[in-house]
Amino acid sequence: MFRTALRNVLAHKARLLMTVLAVTLGVAFVCGTLVFAESSSAAHRAAASKNFAGIALTVTPKEPPPGEATGSGGNALDAPLVRKLAALPGVAGVRPSVDGSATLNAADGSPLRGGKAWANLAGAYVPGEDGTDERYPLVAGRAPAHADELVVDRGSAAAGHLRVGDVVTLATDGPVLKKRLVGIVDTRDSRVTAGGTLALFDTATAQRLFSSPGHFTSIDLTAAHGTDPVALSTEVDAVLPADRAQATSGAAQAAQQATNVDLMTRGYQKMPKIFAGAALFIGSFLIVNTFTMLVSRRTREIALLRAIGATRRQVVRSVLWEAALVGLAASAAGFVLGLGVASALPGLLSTSQDPLPQGPLVIGARPVVAALGVGVGVTVLAAWLPSRRAAKVAPIEALRSAEQPPTPAASRARGIVGLVLLLAGAGLLVSLTGAKDASEANLQNAMSGCALLVAAMIALAPLLAGPVIRLGGRLPGRLGVGGRLARENALRDPRRTAATASVLMVSTALVAGLAVIGNSTGQALDRQAADGLSADYVIEARTSMAALDPAAPKRVADVPGVRTAAAVADSTLFTGGSVRSISGVDPATLHQVMKLDFTSGSADRIGPGRIAVSDTVAREQGLRTGSAVKARIGPGQDFKDYTVVGVYRDNPLAQDVLGARAEVQHDSFRPGTVQRLLVRTDGAVSEATAARLRTATGNSPLVQVKDREELVAEAGGTVSELLTLMYGLLAIGAVISLLGIVNTLAMSVAERTREIGVLRAIGMDRAGVRRMIRVEAVTVAAFGTLLGLAGGMFGAWAVGSLAGGAMTRYTLAPPWGTLALLALLSLVTGALAAAVPARRAAALSPLEAVGQT
Template sequence: MFRTALRNVLAHKARLLMTVLAVMLGVAFVSGTLVFTNTISDAYQRSSAKGFDRVDVAVTPEYQDSAGDRVGGRADLTQAMLDKAGHVPGAASATGVVSGFTAVADQDGKLVGGDWQSAGGNYWGTKDARYPLVDGHAPHGRDEVLLDSRTAERGGYKVGDTVRLSVDGPVLTPTLAGVFTTDDGNVSAGGSLALFDTPTAQALFHKKGTYDEIDVRAAAGTGQAALKSELDKALPARLVQTTTGEKLAADQATQIAASMSGLKQALLVFAGIALFVGTFIIANTFTMLVAQRTRELALMRAVGASRRQVTRSVLIEAFAVGAVAGVTGLAAGIGIGAGLRSLLGSFGASVPDGPLVISPGTVVAALAVGILITMLAAWLPGRRAAKIPPVAAMSSVHAKATTKSLVLRNTFGALFSAAGVATVLGATTMDADAAQAPMGLGAVLLIIGVFILTPLLSRPLIAAAAPVLRVFGVSGKLARQNSVRNPRRTAATASALMIGLTLITGMTVMAGSLQTAIDKMASSAIRADYVVSMANRGPLSPDVADKVAAADGVTASSPLRNAESRIDGRTEFLTGVNGSSIAKLTDLKVDDGAFEVGGSRVVVDKDRAKDFGWRTGSHFTAHFEDGKARRLTVAGIYEGNEMINGIMLDDKVLTPHLKDPADMQVMVKTAGGTSKTARDTLTKALGLNPAIRIQDKQDISNDIAKMFTTMLNMLYGLLGMAVIVAVLGVINTLAMSVFERSQEIGMLRAIGLDRKAVKRMVRLESLVISLFGGVLGIGLGVFFGWAAGQLLGTKMPTYELVLPWARMALFLLLAALVGVLAALWPARRAARLDMLTAIKAE
């Protein structure tokens, strides 16, 4: 039986090639994902480990929790703590670290590095081994700065040049005093790093006389644990915490692994989808192969082979196919992993240098997935073949499914579909967070149910195409009949395409609806012409609001200045605004009272009003970070949204209580509305600052939607794998169907059907099957998109279902294109059959 199975594999090389390709693509995706994520994770871990080489113990400030009427905050690491840390027993040296956001512009004024990766810090002089100088000298004062060598190169700077940069708003133009090298992971990943002398860094980052961290080096012969123990004794425990360099490196490695885990899981989900689709193809292929060899298997049974031996022979074939697919898929996956790493550069990102990581786990996973998926898909056809009595197999009385089996299948399909629909509909009435698991379960049940019912659905849906197929004469009529001749095979082939299009359509419906909701939110909530913010979404210097207010053509402006407070023993953020201008800059629906901000009068969004039990005229006391308090009155209650919400009070009331005032954004209204002139005026008023963004309402909407668009494009690419697998499935089905119908095609040729008509027949059959899968996929995708939208609507009042008709038509055309392309080789093969040889075929 073993030799027979191997001969069958070799005898059907061409027929099994598509199956190998289908499995190989899924395996390649799995192994490519593992190689890519392991490589990136390893590179970052190596880079972060280097960053802790010079840190034996790190001292960081302990956050003081809010309690009672006291607002919490971070303790300060003072110069006295730094001096004490450097003189504890076992300490060789102690370095105070200051860091913050610093945007560096290139010679053309454009931001160097990523928005979130533009960092700044302090330089401790030529003895600072963290950042060895390769050119120039250490910085002195506010007028000198150091840049890392990569940033200097990308920005086109050399020592002595004037550098344009910004910390939290104002533009600075220091001289480039020197260039240094670093193994900082942020820089390796494409970011920028600017260093100032310590007093300058402390002043720029609003940390005068204090530090963000104190790094302590151990003296020779002193271990990290011993040094930590001495520091714990010397420093106030409730104000600081100490961590060894080894633990910092381990924690960072864990964080990197956790951050990569989400990406790995997402990519593996799509690999699973491709494998799931491939399973249909494998099962379909082996079903047809077994059907073609029914008499052969029956003869083997008649001469003494047992059912187990017949099943085992099919599984041996599947093992051989899976092993080949696993090995080739692993090789292709290694290439995919390397390609994905290179692809990051095209998105403006890069990763630290490091080797391509191919772990033993990746190799085992690739081979296990390839072999197990193939054998699992082949087991049912093999078992079904073994159960056929030899006499029945030889006479082909088993060829058609019994009425009982069809009724049973349709009953199960109806039950699964009904359960799936009911679960999804039930989830739409639940809270969005609690509904995710039921929604996913319902989707799986519905897809399984539709897959089971697909043979039943194929007849009416394909029959609907009959009027169009009649146009093609005999070829069209034969194509329709061939499509419904074996509903199970048609269903399995169409289902592969259905799953891919279900996911693509559902995500497209959600993305389009979200884009519309965001547009509505921006246009309905904001009257301002422009919103000014930092490129890294960090805090703005109060100077920005002052410069904006003084710019030509500005008729109204207001900062949104956030600050923590304590209200009724709870932590709550207050938003300081320009009380006289905020009503002109926003367009928020007021449910109660009036939108009036000034003095002790504040406005509150309805969710917070409900939480605190406030209504118009209610009074409450807010305790500020300086320990002082103020009695405030609710003047109005408005409907907040994702962009604007919270408690708004006049910034003249809030700012005196803040140690370092900072704005999240500044809203601006100009005399002539949005225009290039108005934007240029604001840009010049802010000193052509590379760190500041000036956006109108459409820019804000596009900026938010950009995340969805990028994600959607990635998903299209990933789901394209499932579509490719589906194409292979259609090709496989048609090729084997042509082989099965060789005698029939020979007869048709003999009675006058020419080669063009034969080709047309096969192409139309492929087109019908593909469009059938496309219609099912788009229908299910719209349903799932609507259901997910119902959940989003509970958190986003402006959400409404928007059907992307143009894209859905494009997806249907894609399904048709899949059918046309998939039929090229089978149609050509059918047309080239020798009619006499075909007639004699068994």
């Protein structure tokens, strides 16, 4: 039977090619998304990770005692300490560092990778005895030697079109700086190579910017070979001032960093993996459909084997061997193709403003296991089910007809299973309509409900095919005999029609559901941002840990046409077990720049020890006007009592909590600073006014000047970026759907060779045959699209309630234009998929076709 299976694989090369193509595409889709998920996650981790390889200990300054200001007295990391550490036995090398952050402007004045401020590194170029810093080999120019000089890494120079000799505008925090670029370096720092930037200054300049004159931010020690780590740590601790410095092992730093990076990049890991699950489903479903049709087509061949003495077990074993051989070959091809998909996705899904971090492909065990599981496991399973069914048919009965319609009992069982799944999925989704938030439990229930709904649609599709196609049956009939025959072909075998349409149905449901949720959420965020803002412009630092130039508020207020420039200090409020964002405001000017809808209390009573909270905070912590809450602002402060003087509807500008600006500034991470300016002008918003405001901020790369329209667009930006990524990944699913329909139609044409020959013999021309096949494909595509749109919109309606519980402005807003375009593209997909099978059918010779068995 193994030899029989091998001959069957090689005997029908066209059938083999289509089958291998189906499995290859399924494997490529799954492996590509898995490799992309792991590679993207690794690139994001690299962009936020420092390499601690080879570092035995790192000496860092301790926080000064309470009440003592941070300064040179609080930082003991100076040149004499470096010399003491270098003289210790067991220390092979000492590398002092001055680390900070700097955001650069490109040659055209735009911020260079400003959206990744956490990866915009800066520091000191610390030369060794040979006059070079081994961490940063020079590739052009020279090292910085004066306060007005800097060097940048090779990648940043290329991305910003910077050349040696250019004057570069940058900001470390606050005022804008201008330095002359004197050199370009290379670096192995993964934070830079994965999409960040690097700016290096001479040691004295870096110390003034990021530490204090004569002091470093850290000192890395490498150990001599054979040195006991514990003994080295003891010797280092002995020379350190215990109240001013501490030593941490490289292993401990790496472990802590791994935890922090995992928290930072968790979202980047989850999203592609969720889609990989969808890829696994779509790819597996395509393979199952292909092999179900393939084995069904070979019913007569299987019956012949039974008639000449093969047992049922031998027949099934033969088919399984054939499936395993095909699956193994296609798995290898699909895995290679999947690597190509994973390589292409970062470039396709990156934008100029938010590029995905670049890094090498990470090929773990999961993509390999998935390739074998989908390519071999799913293929064998897909062949096993129909082969058992075909082997049970009596040889004489199977030789009479190649088609074995399902029995009434099987149809009833399928209908019952489909209805049970439908009721379970719909019931779970409907139960979420009263949800108050998008908690993890609610999200899991929503995903489970959607999965049950999709399974129900697949189970019920063969039973729905007849009624739905008959409902629109008049349209194909108007295309003449070919149209009527196309409709009857689609109705003749509902299982085949449903199998052909199911992949397209699933893809359409996913895209339609995402489009409805995304559009509704985006509009809600737009309304929320627009309704909450009275100011014409918002000037803000790019990161919450940065601050505006202290002189910027005065310069902005002096810009002609500016009526009000209200400063806002942003910080963090720690209360109970939660962390909230707090905005420090001046109640006297608040109403001029921000629209707040208070459900109780007012903003007028905000002051020291008195705060206002958003609806969400009030609901989650059980607060109301008059409530007392223990909290602290920023780090290192003691918890104290605050009184809630008002509750307002969620407002993205006000954030979670409103407090008095003086109190927030005093206790925040950056004492005395402001992070935002809300600007009200006398005239209309114009580019000229925006340009004057940018000039007032010194064109700092750390600062953004946004008008109302830009702020509203930014409110839905995260949703738009998420949808763009999902649409890009789902585009691969659309390609799978297209080729799946091609595959199914090609097999359908091969099944109906004699039928097409008879039609040609009685007078149907080639154009009529092509029309019949194309109309059949469009009919099947329309059926899948209709079910997909219905399922996707129902799921979006139910899941959207989670967003409605979190956003008071949320209402269901289907993007009718997008949905219409989706329906049109689905029909075009069906028409394109029919091109090759229709041409093949029309090329059949009538006499040869009739003579085939």
